[in-house]
Amino acid sequence: MNKRILQTGLVCAGILGLSGCINVAAPEEPIVIELNVNIRAEVLYRLAEDASNTIDENADIF
Amino acid sequence: MTLTPKTSIRKTILAVIAGPVAGLVVMSAFAAPAMAQRDPAYAAARASGTVGEQLDGYLGVVGQATPGLQDMVNDINIKRRTVYTRKARENSATVEQYATTAGCQAIARTVPGEKYQAPDGSWKTRTDAQPERLPICP
Numbered sequence: 001m002n003k004r005i006l007q008t009g010l011v012c013a014g015i016l017g018l019s020g021c022i023n024v025a026a027p028e029e030p031i032v033i034e035l036n037v038n039i040r041a042e043v044l045y046r047l048a049e050d051a052s053n054t055i056d057e058n059a060d061i062f
Numbered sequence: 063m064t065l066t067p068k069t070s071i072r073k074t075i076l077a078v079i080a081g082p083v084a085g086l087v088v089m090s091a092f093a094a095p096a097m098a099q100r101d102p103a104y105a106a107a108r109a110s111g112t113v114g115e116q117l118d119g120y121l122g123v124v125g126q127a128t129p130g131l132q133d134m135v136n137d138i139n140i141k142r143r144t145v146y147t148r149k150a151r152e153n154s155a156t157v158e159q160y161a162t163t164a165g166c167q168a169i170a171r172t173v174p175g176e177k178y179q180a181p182d183g184s185w186k187t188r189t190d191a192q193p194e195r196l197p198i199c200p
Contacts, residue, residue, distance in 0.1 A: 040159075041198040047155055047163040048200035054149050055167055060098040061141045062168055 103134060114177025114185055115168045117196060119146065119161030124177045124185050166199035 055062045100108070107113040113135055116122040120139045123131055142164075143157070150160035169178045172188040180186045180194040 041200075043155060043159050044163045044166065044198055045200045047153055047160055048167070050149060050153055051160065051163040051167050054145060055164060055171065058098065058141075058145055060100055061138050061145070062164075062171075 101134075104138065107131065107134065108176050111175065111177045111187060114179060115165065115172055116179045117162070117165050117169075117181065117183075118158075119163070119165030119168065122179065122185075162196075163200065166195055169193050169195055170199075 104113075112124055112131060113121050114124045120142060121135050123135050127135075143161075146157050146161045146164065150157045153160065170193060172178050172193060174188050174190055176188045177185050178188055178193050181196050186194060
C-alpha cells in the first residue's frame, strides 16, 4: 500500500517535473530569429517586382 | 454638320500626318529603356569573370583588382546606390533592403560564365543550373 502511494507520488512528480521542464526550457532566442527571417523575406518579396523593373530601366549599370 | 469637300480633305491630311507621329511617339517610349546598354568594358569584365554580382546588390571585383577595374566597379556601385536610395524611399524600405532585393534578382539574371557571390560569401561561376541564392530571396 505504501509502495503504491510512493509510485503514484513519483509518477506525479515526474509529470510535474516534465511539464515544468518544458515551460522553463521554451527557448525564446530561436523564435526571435525565425520572426526576423520572416519579416525580412516578406520585405524582399514586396520589393521584388519594383527591383526587377529598376534593373530593366537601368540596364547600363546592371 | 455637313462635310464640305474642303474640310473632308483637311481631316484626311490630318489623319495621314497624325498617325505616323503618334506611332513614333509610342515606339520611342518603348525603345527608351533598351537604349541604355552596358559599357563595352563593363560587358567584357562580366563575361571574363573579373567582376561579379555580390549578395548585397553591388558589383565586386573577383580576384586581383587593377586600379582601372576598381574605378569602373566603384563608378557603377555609386550609380547603383543612387538608384537604390531613390527607389527605397519610394517604397518605404531601407536602402539595404532594396539593394539586397536587387542583388537577389541580379544574381538570378547572371548568365553562364559570369561570377556571382554564393550565400557563404565565395565567388561562384554561373552554370546552366540555378544560382545558389540567399534563402530569403523572393
